Amino acid sequence: MTKAEKTRKHILEKSAALFNLGGFDGTSMKDIMEATQMSKGALYGHFQSKEEIALAAFKLAVGKVLDEVGKRTKVIDNTLDKLKAVVYFYKERILNPPVEGGCPIQNTAIDTNNNHEFLKEEVKKEMDAWIGRMIYTLEKGMSKGQIRIDLNARDFSIRFIGCLEGGIMMAQLYKDVHYFDVVAQQLVEMIDSLAPTKSAF
Numbered sequence: 447m448t449k450a451e452k453t454r455k456h457i458l459e460k461s462a463a464l465f466n467l468g469g470f471d472g473t474s475m476k477d478i479m480e481a482t483q484m485s486k487g488a489l490y491g492h493f494q495s496k497e498e499i500a501l502a503a504f505k506l507a508v509g510k511v512l513d514e515v516g517k518r519t520k521v522i523d524n525t526l527d528k529l530k531a532v533v534y535f536y537k538e539r540i541l542n543p544p545v546e547g548g549c550p551i552q553n554t555a556i557d558t559n560n561n562h563e564f565l566k567e568e569v570k571k572e573m574d575a576w577i578g579r580m581i582y583t584l585e586k587g588m589s590k591g592q593i594r595i596d597l598n599a600r601d602f603s604i605r606f607i608g609c610l611e612g613g614i615m616m617a618q619l620y621k622d623v624h625y626f627d628v629v630a631q632q633l634v635e636m637i638d639s640l641a642p643t644k645s646a647f
Contacts, residue, residue, distance in 0.1 A: 459506065461478050467553075471561075518532070519532060537626060551576070577604065581599045592641075594641065
């Protein structure tokens with residue numbers, strides 16, 4: 447990694463937490479300067495604008511979460527166990543998330559609800575990708591006989607992500623893992639319902 451690449455990574459790692467906690471409007475270039483201990487000129491030597499930093503920082507934040515979840519799930523072959531591992535990951539890390547402030551997709555989606563289209567479109571892309579990964583996992587499970595074949599994989603993915611994100615939001619709001627635990631129990635029951643029906647013969 448070159449010196450310039452290390453500097454860019456440093457800027458984005460510091461900025462990711464700032465934007466995830468304060469949102470786009472709540473994070474100033476001065477905040478980024480203070481967090482990175484860099485001058486405005488030095489920052490602009492690596493990024494053309496605050497918008498560019500915010501977009502790259504969001505992508506970095508999402509990537510950090512994906513990497514940590516991936517470490518848990520890639521070693522698991524059974525689809526139902528793989529999905530449960532996602533739930534258990536958030537259950538363990540709900541108040542100590544990979545990126546300070548919680549889920550970057552949720553936080554940025556709320557922050558950009560009525561403005562900042564450039565960020566909103568990126569959030570949609572990441573959500574579409576998340577749904578796509580779940581559909582792939584579910585369909586793979588169907589092909590292996592681990593999941594019932596009548597499942598609508600897309601609809602289940604939307605329900606799963608919606609419940610997961612709701613649990614994250616409530617636990618973050620109250621700073622109490624119990625709120626996520628209640629949702630986690632529902633998610634595990636949803637996952638168990640995917641198992642194919644055993645034949646009576």
